Amino acid sequence: MELDVVSDLRKDYINRLFSERKRIDGRTPEELRPVAVETGVVTSACGSCRVKWGETDVLVGVMVEQGTPFPDTPDRGVLVTNAELIPMASPYFESGPPRPESIEFARVVDRGIREAKMIDLAKMCIKPKEKVYLVYVDMHVLDFGGNLFDAGLLGATMALNSATVPAKRFGYGEDFKLPVEHWPISITSVKIENGLLVDPNLDEERVAEARLTVTTDENGDVRAMQKGLVGKLSFEDVQSIIKTSQRCGAELRKRLKLGAD
Amino acid sequence: MIMGGTQSEHKLINADGRTRYDGRKFDELRPLSIQAGVLKRADGSAYVEWGSNKVLAAVYGPREVHPRHMQNSARAIVQARYNMAAFSVGERKRPGPDRRSVEISKIISEAFTSVVFVEQFPRTTVDVYMEVLQADAGTRCAGLTAASVALADAGIPMRDLLPSVASGKVEGVVVCDLNKDEDTCGEADVPCAILPRTGEFLLLQMDGHLTYDELMQAMEYNRRACKIINEVQKEALRKKYSIITLENNVMKEEKPAEGRPEDRDQIGRPPESRLEPAQQGGA
């Protein structure tokens, strides 16, 4: 039984606040929550990053193994993205096989990395048709405070950006930095009755009608999008959200000096 | 215990016959630090760094049991779940519980069922989660140690905090608190959890080969180490819950664990790390 019933009272309050351009946590509708990142936190991983995005806390680890390539791409490495919504992160996460939410989360982040061509998988080939590097991105959600997509992708991007391929361990020469060429960032917005809010916190996510995650690269070009929840988005909503994602994405990139060459 | 053993490339006990290869004496613990109350959503939480172990523990409860048929009308059930993150060991571990994790979860549940006053909360569950983020042998001990602190942090009534450690035998010498190499290449491993006040064992396992005397010595090392670990557990909780004393009359602000961005007290004045959106034009 869902004990935490989102009453209409909460929805009302959020909408009333919005008409005064305010939010429960004091932000304006266009403001992101405070974001803090730290890379290299797990030394057993090839690359890692912990992201504290508002009250959401995600730890991403990158592991590089070796294996056989897929038959249809014999000379390219493999990228696998996985998400664990571990039960400690929220009273509503249960143990067990991955739920649709966790699968969608992993796939949206994966799409951002893949479509932004963050890693040139052609460079991850050891011996065509026989051996390639397998890059695993594992996102471990430690504390769920709303909006996993953005925190997850940021963690993945920064973990990959700071990862080392352990070639020595496999006997393929010296270790080398994982070659990264683009830096995707996603910014998610939600639609509530009275308007749009960027970077929803837990309460806002719960009362939202629709959600749109937009992943951009360092040039502001759009690489991936995902609409969520059952409500509808107008064309203007979509335009507005894309612009917000570009703006907030650029600012976040600047602050974190991502891809600043 | 770590999977996939390989022979270490060096001697584990030094030539001086008194120290181990990492410099520790035979009865010395690895560096250990604990922080209480590190997560927002969980009712209680703790983070342990022990040697190179990094383990996070969280507690929810007492809360309703789902599915209903699992509830016990006379008391709370304690459900511990030990899990290793995919990136926590040298080779990526496939996510999800494996048989080893299931066994460890079970014995830790049993240990806590004995310590928690479960009769106080019939028909509920106390869920204890332990995530190994980085592994360096003794992860179940680190997890249990952290979970004890998390339980106290959640306000769950217990008889005592429960410390846990694993001693063993390496190159013929009984030593305290095995690290990864020692565990992988050693001759025996004795993890345990001991109630500090009474010295009773709530978790005890052994694998390897020890004579009776060697086993007694390992258990003595465990007992002594648990006393020290217990002090670290207490210190972690005291630090989080420190109270202003009357004599000082000065508000001692305890910094939130791990430097989380503080809640804002006043509308309109964000902390430094906040992004300022473009003023004009908006989205």
Added chain:
Amino acid sequence: MDEDEKEIMEDNGGKAGEPPAPRDRGKGPCPPLPTPVGPKDEVWRGRGTQDGSCEKPAQPGPEGTGGGPTEGERPKGDLPEGQEPERGGEPGQMPEGGNPQPYREGRYEQSRRDGGGGGRGRDRRDGGYERRDGGRQERREPGRPPDVDRQLVLPGDDLGTHVRGGFGTYKDGESVYAACLGIRSTRDGFVSVIPLSGKYIPKRGDFVVGKVAEMTPSAWVIDLNSPYVAPLPGSETPWDAQFGEASKYMTVGDTVLVEIRDINEIGRVSVTMMGPNLRKLEGGQTIDVDATKVPRLIGRGGSMIGLLKRLTRCHIIVGQNGRIWLDGTVEDVTIALAAIKKIERDAHKLGLTDAVAAFIEGMRKELDEKRAKKEAGDDAREKNAVLQDRAERLEVQEEE
């Protein structure tokens, strides 16, 4: 084909989950056993109960029933219109006897004070539901401060030998130990521990703010911000709800103010909405705080909650279960919510009442300044718009 649907062939020898390779069981010289340290400090002390089951904690004396926020002035009889049933709390510092109390009475050994007897009211098992004011008065003279040690204790800490253990403690042999993390408190010969965190466990007579979580054919199921939920049957409401029509009166998500009638040994809770001021709460907002902070939120004699209501101009109801309902203008509610969160965070600090008053004042000033700026900005924009409009008309005129 999706990447993750294909089989990934990994090249690692040892797969996760397999038992480790058997170890080299070498034999080596065995160093001598260490000499035992000190007298047998690990000898198992005899315990109170023979079967090794947990020693039930002794119960504290009549007042404060381990955990009710110590009853100060409790309203007797019907409450005047518009007043919420509240409980006084203890002075400025740590709250005395915070609710929740994990130790439910009725099951355990009750240690009674001389003449203490039925002070609690709960153990009068005359059936039916007890009025709260039945025998829960404070026993000590008003004005005398309690002996509060204010020391932080942890589970397993020794609280003394040959003392009487109260709330939050347990006995083993002759000594009393802390059972939970909290503040040690000695009063009237009982040593107890006031918990600093923990879930709300319903107690008879408590007024709580609940939410309808589910509806069954015979009752509304109320979420109490507790591990236990309570059914609210139609018979315990003033409505004559027919089967199938119940949602007309109240439905999932609604907020209610109810009283705990009883909680039995297996944690089944019954509640009622029959009573003065008990009702469905329309409109407003709820916020959940740690139930252990409720006494602090109410303050001694209601001082803190009174201050909050006055300065925020909100209608506020504090449930013993840590759930608070409030109503007011958007601005006032925002300020009230922030103030409540501050109290929860700083519950242990001295001078909190003054700090909260200053905090609210500060917020008001800031909001006023913001509003003034906005209005000035609006004025400026309006002026600009008018000027612009005039300029355009002039242009048009010129062209013509």
